[in-house]
Amino acid sequence: MQPLGFAPLPEKDIQDMLNKHIPYRLSLIRDGYWPRWSTKNSQHTNQAFEAGAVSGRILLSFLGLKCGRKVVQLEPDQSHDSVDKKTTDDVKAPDIGGKFVEIDALPAADRHALAVFYRGVNKACAHFTFGSDHELSLDTYARAAPIIFRLMAERFPKNLGSWPKWSN
Numbered sequence: 001m002q003p004l005g006f007a008p009l010p011e012k013d014i015q016d017m018l019n020k021h022i023p024y025r026l027s028l029i030r031d032g033y034w035p036r037w038s039t040k041n042s043q044h045t046n047q048a049f050e051a052g053a054v055s056g057r058i059l060l061s062f063l064g065l066k067c068g069r070k071v072v073q074l075e076p077d078q079s080h081d082s083v084d085k086k087t088t089d090d091v092k093a094p095d096i097g098g099k100f101v102e103i104d105a106l107p108a109a110d111r112h113a114l115a116v117f118y119r120g121v122n123k124a125c126a127h128f129t130f131g132s133d134h135e136l137s138l139d140t141y142a143r144a145a146p147i148i149f150r151l152m153a154e155r156f157p158k159n160l161g162s163w164p165k166w167s168n
Contacts, residue, residue: 014096018159025055026152026164029145033138050125053141056148057121060114063093063151064100067118074103074115098155110147117144 009017032052060066066077078100080088093100103111120136149166156163 009091009095017091017096018156019162022059022152022156022159023163025059026149028052028055029059029148030164030166033141033145049138049141052145053117053121053136054125056141056144057118057125059148059152060118062091063098063155065103065114065118067115067122072112072115072119074106074111074118076100076103093155101151101155113140113143114147116140 028048029052032046032049032055034048061077064076064078065074067073068075078092080090080092082088106114116135117140120140124136146166152163153160
């Protein structure tokens with residue numbers, strides 16, 4: 001646990017995030033996309049697709065982004081959730097030397113793709129829902145995943161060479 005705010009993480013933890021945890025999440029996103037899963041609902045019965053989708057949502061929050069609950073649009077997610085009003089176990093991009101994504105700097109198409117993806121993951125994977133219009137599909141995933149990879153590369157350029165690459 002770390003004090004709330006931007007208390008520095010120990011260097012070992014920073015290196016573990018940069019060299020283990022983030023590459024693992026990027027690999028899950030990359031490996032969760034397979035065009036052969038294009039039949040209706042087949043992606044929702046595939047654990048790789050779901051693990052990749054949840055990993056994408058995790059990295060978006062890490063980059064300071066979330067989707068609004070009522071309106072499908074990106075919102076800032078730059079605070080650390082408190083465990084006991086004094087400490088947090090959240091890690092955000094600035095905690096390990098990166099930068100938050102500025103929503104206004106993103107093209108409108110990217111903002112929309114990421115918001116639809118984030119909401120879809122919330123509805124289809126992160127919470128039990130029934131009859132929701134979550135829009136999480138192979139196409140939604142394919143639009144959002146390369147944007148997530150690009151945003152991570154832009155905020156952590158020193159790690160780009162050692163991290164998995166997006167390919168579809």
